[in-house]
Amino acid sequence: MKEYQTITEISGPLVFAEVDEPVGYDEIVEIETPQGDTLRGQVLESSEGIVSIQVFEGTGGIDRNASVRFLGETMKMPVTEDLLGRVLDGSGNPIDGGPEIVPDERRDIVGEAINPYSREYPEEFIQTGVSAIDGMNTLVRGQKLPIFSGSGLPHNELALQIARQATVPEEEEGEGEGSEFAVIFGAMGITAEEANEFMDDFERTGALERSVVFMNLADDPAVERQVTPRLALTTAEYLAFEQDYHVLVILTDMTNYCEALREIGAAREEVPGRRGYPGYMYTDLAQLYERAGRIEGKEGSVTQIPILTMPGDDDTHPIPDLTGYITEGQIMMDRDLNSQGIEPPVNVLPSLSRLMDDGIGEGLTREDHGDVSDQMYAAYAEGEDLRDLVNIVGREALSERDNKFLDFADRFEEEFVQQGYDTNRSIDETLEIGWDLLSNLPKTELNRIDEELIEEHYREDETAEAVQAD
Template sequence: MNSSGGIEYTTVRELRGPLAVVGGLSGIGWDEDVRITLASGEVRHGVVLDADRDLAVVQVLEGTSGMDPSGVRAAFSGGPLRVPVGTDWLGRVCNGRGDPLDGGPPVFGSHHAEVGGAPVNPVRREPPSEPVLTGVGAVDTLTTLARGQKLPVFSTAGLPHLELAAQIAAQSTTSGAAFSVVFAGMGLTHADAAFVRDALEERSAAGELVLLLNTADDPVIERILTPRIALTVAEHLAFTGGRHVLVVMSDMTMYAEALREVSAARGEIPARRAYPGYLYSDLASLYERCGRIRGRPGSVTVLPVLTMPAGDITHPVPDLTGYITEGQIVLSPETHARGVYPPLDALSSLSRLMRKGAGPGRTREDHLDVAAQLLAAVARARQVRDLADLVGRAALSPTDRRYLDFEETFLRDFVDQRSDAPRDLDTALERAWRALLVLPRGQLSMLPARLLDAHGAKDLADPDGEVPR
C-alpha cells in the first residue's frame, strides 16, 4: 500500500518515450495523478492520459529514462493532481510542476487544492471594476486593465512580448488590498527563463511574486499543468487570502502546442490545424478562472501572452482566445522596426472593460476622453501617412502635415519608454496631451472645451500655435 492508502500496481507492460502502459487496473480515470516508484527508490510523477478496460497510458513527468518495467510500482491517487496552497508560495521560484528551483524546501500549505479548478459561477461573479496599472504608459492609457479582467497580448516571433510580460509583472500595482503577481512561463529557453528570473528578482524578494518556469526541454505534460497550478495558487491568494492577484501566462501558444502533442499521444481525432477539437473549451477552462466573486475579497486578473504563428491572427490559438477574453493588446512588427518599445499597435488593441476601470473616481477625469481622441488622431495620421507616400509631404495640407508630426510625437514621446522605468498614469496622460497639442484645436473635437482651454490648445492659424516641445 502507498502512503495515501491506494494500491500499488507492478504490471507495467511497456515503456514508450515518456509514456508507461500499466495493466491489470480497474476504476482508473483520465487525468488521475500517479506516483511512480522505481526499484532504486526514486519517485516520479505521472498523469493518466488514457484509460481503457484494464489498461492505462501514463505520461511520466520526469520521463521514463532509466526505468526498468519489472521494478516499477505505480500508485493511482484516485483523483487529479493536488498542490498545496497558501502564502508560502510568495517569493518562491519553482518549475512548471511546483518543485523548487531556488534551493529552498518544498512549498507547504495549509491544505491542498485540485489544479483543475473550476470557472467562477456566473451567478456569483462580480463585474470587474477598478484598474490594475501596469506601469506601461501606453497600455494604461489606451487599454486599461480592470481588476478581474482577462486581457491577452498578441505578438509574433521576434517581438519583445516576453520583455513586456516581465515588465508588467514587475511593475503592476493596484490600490486597496495587498497585491501579488503569479508568473507562469511555458516552453521558455533557458536564456529566457534566466531573463525572467532576473527581471522579477526584486518583486520576488519582496514576497509579492510566485514564479513558475517551464522550459522547452521539460516534459510537455508539465507545460499543461503549469498554468493550472498558477491559477490554483492565485485563486487561494485572492479568494481566501483577500489579495488582488495578476496572473501573467507566457506563452499560451506553447501551451496549445503541448496540448496538441498530448492529444496525439492519446490517439484523439485532430481538428483544425491538428489541434484537438476541445481546444476552445480547454482554453476557456483556464481564462474563465479569473474574476471577482460576490461576497469574497480579492480578485484574479489574467494576462495571457501568445505568439501568432506567421503573424496570423486567425490562427486557432489567438482566434479562440479572442472569443473568450475581453479585448487584446496587439504588438506591431512595423512599430518595433521603428525602434519603439513597447511596439503597441494602438488601433488593433482594445480593452472592452476599460470603462469599468478608468475615468472619474477611478483614474482621472480626462482619461477616457484623451484615450478616445488619441485613437481617432492615430487613425487619421495613418491615412495621411499613406497619402504622403503617394503624393509626397510637400503636397499635403498644413493640417495633414500636423498629423504626421503628431504621429511621430505619439510614438517617440508617448508610447516609447524604457522597460526598466515604470511610468505612472499621470505622466502618461500628460505626454498624451503633449502629443495631441501638436494638432490644431479644431481637430480635437472629442475633448471638452474646458480641458482644451486648461491645456492651452491653439488653432492652426494662431501665430503662437507652435508645436509643443
C-alpha cells in the same frame, strides 16, 4: 492503493497499463522504474480494463517491468501565503534552495468554476505604468487581457515591466483598503537563458518579494506544461479569495502550452482539428482563462495577462484566434515598431480592452481619460492612413491640416508609446503626455472631447508656437 506491473505500451509521453478495477480521470500515478526511480503521472484516459497515463518527467527509463501505483486522488497544489517570494518548477516543487513548503491546505489544481451569479463585474483600474496599456487599452481588475506577440519580439521585457510596476491605485472612501498586490508568474517552455533573465530581473528589482514564480523550461517534459498554468492559477485563487490579495497572473508562453496539447493529442492518436491541434483546445484554454475574475463579498481578485507568440505573425492562427474569442481584448506587439526602436512596440490600433470603458473615468481614473483616449485613437489612425498616401503623392501634396496629423502620428509613437522598459508612468503622467500631443492639433479637430475638458487641459501656447513655426 493497488500496484500493477501490467504496462502494455509506451508512446511518447504516454504509458498504457491494464487494470482490473475502475480508475478515476486525472488520478495521480506513481511509476517505479526497474532502476528504482519514481516518476509521477496523471490518468489521461480511463476505460474498462486499460488506462493511459501522461508522465510528467518523461517516459525515459520506463519499460514493461515498471510498477504502476494509483494513489486515488487528483493532483493538488500545497498553498500558503508563504509561497510569496518562492521559485518553483513546473510541477510546483521548490527550486530556489529554500525550505520545504508547509501548506495551509492542499487544493485541487483543476479549480472550481466561479458561479456566474457570484461574479462581480470588473471595473477597477490596474495601473501597469505602461502608457500604451494604461492610456489606450486599460487593464481592469478581474480581466483577462492577453498580449499577442511574435517570435523575436520583446514580450518578455514587457511582461517583466508589468510584473514590476503593476499596482492597484488606492480607492476612494477607503473601499478595498488592506488588499495587497501579488504577481504569479508562470513560464512554460522557456529557455534556460530566458529563465535566468527573468530571475535576475525579479531579484534585482525586488519584485520577487511579492511574487510566486513557476518555471517550466524548454528541456522539461511537455506534459508538465499542461500542469504549470493550473498550479499557478490555483495559487492565485488561494491568495485572492482566501488572503485578499489582488493577484496578477502572467502566463508565458501559451503557444508552448498549446504545442504540448498537440503533442499529447498526437501520442493518443486523436483525430486532429485545425492545423493539427486538438479539437478540444478551445475548451481547454477556456478552463484556464475563465479562472480570472472577482467574487462578490471577496476583497481579492485574479487578473490574467497570458502571452502568446503568433506563429508566422498570423493572428488567424488557432491559438490567437481561440484566445481572442475567450478573453476580453488583446495587446498587439508590432514588428515594424520594434524595428524602429520603439519600446515597448505596442500597436494601439489593433489592440483592444473590452472592459476599458468600465474601468476609467471619474472616481476610477481622471474624468478626461476616455475622451483623451478616443481622440488619440482617431488622430493616430488618420495619421497612419496619411502615411500610406504620402508614399504615393509625397508630403508636399498634403494640406497643412494633414501634415499636423502626420506629425501627431510620429510624435505619438516617439513620446507616448516609446518609454523604455524601466520607466513607470502614473496615469496622470500618461494623460498629460496625451494632452501635450493633442495640443498640437487645432481645437476644431478635437471633436471627441468635451469642451469643458478642452478649456481645462488644452495648451494654447504649444499650438501658437507650432503655427508660428509653420
